[in-house]
Amino acid sequence: MKAETQNFSSSFGYNQYLSSRVTAVGEECEFIDRFVGEIERTTANLASYEPISSLIKELEQTFKECSQPGWDGYGGQPISEKSLSDAVHFILACLPPELARKAEVCPEPDGDLALEWIGPVDSSFSLSFSGNSTLYYAGQWGESYSHGKEYFHNAQKVIRFIRDTTG
Amino acid sequence: MENASLPVNCPIARFVFSESQISRQNNRVKDGAFLPIFSKENNRWETSVFRVDGLAPQDVVDLGVREVESKRQTPPLRLLAWGENSSQDYADQKLTMRVDEPPHRHKVALGWPVEKDKQKIIAKQIARHSTLHLR
Numbered sequence: 001m002k003a004e005t006q007n008f009s010s011s012f013g014y015n016q017y018l019s020s021r022v023t024a025v026g027e028e029c030e031f032i033d034r035f036v037g038e039i040e041r042t043t044a045n046l047a048s049y050e051p052i053s054s055l056i057k058e059l060e061q062t063f064k065e066c067s068q069p070g071w072d073g074y075g076g077q078p079i080s081e082k083s084l085s086d087a088v089h090f091i092l093a094c095l096p097p098e099l100a101r102k103a104e105v106c107p108e109p110d111g112d113l114a115l116e117w118i119g120p121v122d123s124s125f126s127l128s129f130s131g132n133s134t135l136y137y138a139g140q141w142g143e144s145y146s147h148g149k150e151y152f153h154n155a156q157k158v159i160r161f162i163r164d165t166t167g
Numbered sequence: 168m169e170n171a172s173l174p175v176n177c178p179i180a181r182f183v184f185s186e187s188q189i190s191r192q193n194n195r196v197k198d199g200a201f202l203p204i205f206s207k208e209n210n211r212w213e214t215s216v217f218r219v220d221g222l223a224p225q226d227v228v229d230l231g232v233r234e235v236e237s238k239r240q241t242p243p244l245r246l247l248a249w250g251e252n253s254s255q256d257y258a259d260q261k262l263t264m265r266v267d268e269p270p271h272r273h274k275v276a277l278g279w280p281v282e283k284d285k286q287k288i289i290a291k292q293i294a295r296h297s298t299l300h301l302r
Binding site for chain 1: 182184185186187188190192193195197198199200202203204205215235236239241242244283284285287288290291292294295
């Protein structure tokens with residue numbers, strides 16, 4: 001065996017082969033590392049958007065469940081397609097995944113969809129989508145509160161309120 | 168007949184038939200469940216509630232089933248829960264209670280502002296003080 005190795009070493013330049021082989025393995029490893037890293041990054045990106053897609057699915061489900069007049073037992077109007085559209089638009093364009101994860105969907109009797117957030121210490125925030133690119137909100141933080149309306153282009157103010165609520 | 172006719176701190180139930188209007192995770196009735204609807208017949212915003220003083224939880228369920236669930240055929244409803252408040256919670260928001268019978272024990276909360284954001288902050292305060300009871 002030793003002789004064979006010596007022959008191999010002498011005829012093919014074993015050290016040179018070994019060196020080139022290590023380099024080749026290194027390049028393959030580097031390629032694989034890059035490939036795996038790319039997969040991991042892509043998977044992480046997809047995972048971070050999971051709350052967004054879950055929330056949109058919940059909105060669509062609520063829209064279907066509340067599509068008939070009187071769905072609430074009191075003559076509530078069917079949830080409007082425009083409200084659903086505005087809510088989805090807002091979520092995709094403005095809502096960070098970590099805030100989407102904490103949102104609760106609520107249908108409202110005037111046909112609007114709303115998102116609600118509950119904070120850790122007696123705080124909450126509610127945001128209604130009326131289907132005209134207008135956001136109606138109401139927030140309460142301990143003894144202080146705020147309410148009003150904003151347009152989509154000023155959604156960052158609303159996002160700040162949601163962050164204040166969720167901590 | 169308004170708030171004066173109610174016992175002090177009379178328990179008031181808002182029946183909930185939509186799973187999306189309660190949060191089992193946070194053990195609460197969501198704000199939106201307390202928002203009013205506009206009655207064209209009466210030309211006013213109103214929230215339908217029932218006084219439940221003197222009733223055990225099963226009696227409250229029976230009331231909701233008998234007076235609301237069984238009377239609405241389309242879409243079919245199932246009583247899931249109710250949010251219970253004191254009449255004072257409504258009074259604190261400057262809402263008044265008016266008897267609106269039949270159905271038995273039925274009242275409407277009146278005095279809602281027209282603006283949606285103002286309705287929302289009132290509904291939020293009522294929800295904040297409400298206790299969720301599951302059927």
